[in-house]
Amino acid sequence: MAVDFGTALEFESGAVKFLDCAEIDTDKFVVAYCDDDDTDAGKCRVATVSGGTISWGAILEFASDIGIGVTVGVCKLDTDKFVVVYADDAQGDDGYARVGSVSGNTITGYGAEKEFETTNVTYVSCCQLGTDKFAIIYDNATVGTACIGTVSGTTITTTAAPVAFEGNVAYTSCCKLDTDKFIAFYSDLGDSQYLKACAFTISGTTPTPGAISTLLAQVSRYTSCDQLDTDKCVVVWADVVTDTAGYIEIVTVSGTNITEGAQVDVNPTSDSIVHTGIAKVNATELAVIYEDSGNSEKGALRICTYTGDTVSLNGEEIFSDAQVGGIEAKMLAVCLISTNKLAIVYVDDADVSNHGEAIVGIIAVAAYWEGFIKEVKIYPAKAFSASEIAYNYNLTR
Numbered sequence: 240m241a242v243d244f245g246t247a248l249e250f251e252s253g254a255v256k257f258l259d260c261a262e263i264d265t266d267k268f269v270v271a272y273c274d275d276d277d278t279d280a281g282k283c284r285v286a287t288v289s290g291g292t293i294s295w296g297a298i299l300e301f302a303s304d305i306g307i308g309v310t311v312g313v314c315k316l317d318t319d320k321f322v323v324v325y326a327d328d329a330q331g332d333d334g335y336a337r338v339g340s341v342s343g344n345t346i347t348g349y350g351a352e353k354e355f356e357t358t359n360v361t362y363v364s365c366c367q368l369g370t371d372k373f374a375i376i377y378d379n380a381t382v383g384t385a386c387i388g389t390v391s392g393t394t395i396t397t398t399a400a401p402v403a404f405e406g407n408v409a410y411t412s413c414c415k416l417d418t419d420k421f422i423a424f425y426s427d428l429g430d431s432q433y434l435k436a437c438a439f440t441i442s443g444t445t446p447t448p449g450a451i452s453t454l455l456a457q458v459s460r461y462t463s464c465d466q467l468d469t470d471k472c473v474v475v476w477a478d479v480v481t482d483t484a485g486y487i488e489i490v491t492v493s494g495t496n497i498t499e500g501a502q503v504d505v506n507p508t509s510d511s512i513v514h515t516g517i518a519k520v521n522a523t524e525l526a527v528i529y530e531d532s533g534n535s536e537k538g539a540l541r542i543c544t545y546t547g548d549t550v551s552l553n554g555e556e557i558f559s560d561a562q563v564g565g566i567e568a569k570m571l572a573v574c575l576i577s578t579n580k581l582a583i584v585y586v587d588d589a590d591v592s593n594h595g596e597a598i599v600g601i602i603a604v605a606a607y608w609e610g611f612i613k614e615v616k617i618y619p620a621k622a623f624s625a626s627e628i629a630y631n632y633n634l635t636r
Contacts, residue, residue, distance in 0.1 A: 322365065
């Protein structure tokens with residue numbers, strides 16, 4: 240499956256500690272990150288895309304220090320609005336959310352910070368539920384916790400009492416299933432770091448967890464997920480026990496009951512990945528990115544096909560010949576920004592400064608015809624007589 244990559248362009252010339260990204264509108268996305276060279280300040284930047292060319296707007300800081308949180312989460316609210324979630328080190332490491340407003344590729348400002356958790360927060364992630372609602376998953380130093388936020392303008396209201404659903408968790412990710420349902424994936428620190436999943440239903444701003452499902456009874460990290468349908472999603476992660484092998488799996492949700500599809504090795508050649516990202520491309524394809532630690536830690540992408548809950552791999556594509564990733568929880572992310580077009584953000588780990596970079600990948604349209612065109616025949620041109628020309632002219636009048 241051919242993918243044409245544009246030219247990588249820095250969004251941050253200093254060291255990036257961790258990051259996330261989200262589509263905002265057609266050919267527009269936002270990256271949120273921790274600037275390690277600027278006292279771990281939390282910053283966002285919006286890009287517009289023409290073809291494979293990225294145009295960045297100005298960087299705008301949303302918090303002075305988010306480094307303690309290990310991750311930052313960002314998700315779309317509307318075509319001119321996003322929300323970022325983080326641990327604010329300057330305010331006791333508590334959990335905060337903030338809405339950013341966008342015009343073109345400019346962040347015009349942020350709304351007021353909203354504290355959603357009054358104790359220490361780490362491994363925070365978020366997902367859109369609607370144009371005015373989002374979900375947050377995080378660890379609050381003692382338990383895995385879920386919270387719902389609603390938005391009016393740039394003002395956020397959150398769950399009065401966030402809901403605990405698990406013991407200590409790490410490497411969280413979450414995605415929408417429907418406007419009143421979402422699913423979370425995580426490493427359960429209280430149970431040998433096994434990979435687990437929990438689906439939630441929502442009433443107002445109250446999330447209710449379903450039964451927890453263990454997807455892999457081995458040490459698992461670097462989860463990423465994306466919605467496929469209102470009852471289906473896909474998750475990718477690294478199995479740290481099996482030489483950091485990466486796996487991808489589709490799960491189906493009925494109510495809050497989770498049913499697993501087959502687990503597929505994402506990188507069977509080197510069987511070793513670190514950091515992951517995943518995005519649905521269309522009704523039959525999805526894109527997974529990862530640091531290929533078995534291939535000089537290059538940035539790699541695979542376009543996979545899926546039917547039902549079965550995933551099939553296509554060939555690996557390299558989006559960065561240089562080393563990517565790093566030591567923190569989330570150093571790569573991907574989102575679909577228009578038909579067959581992906582935005583990938585990552586940390587250039589080959590650069591001593593660990594600069595933040597982005598690149599656009601366009602899935603070649605010709606790739607969809609591969610295997611379908613069996614034969615092309617070329618026939619010699621025919622010379623028509625005057626009577627034949629006259630006859631065909633009369634037919635088309």
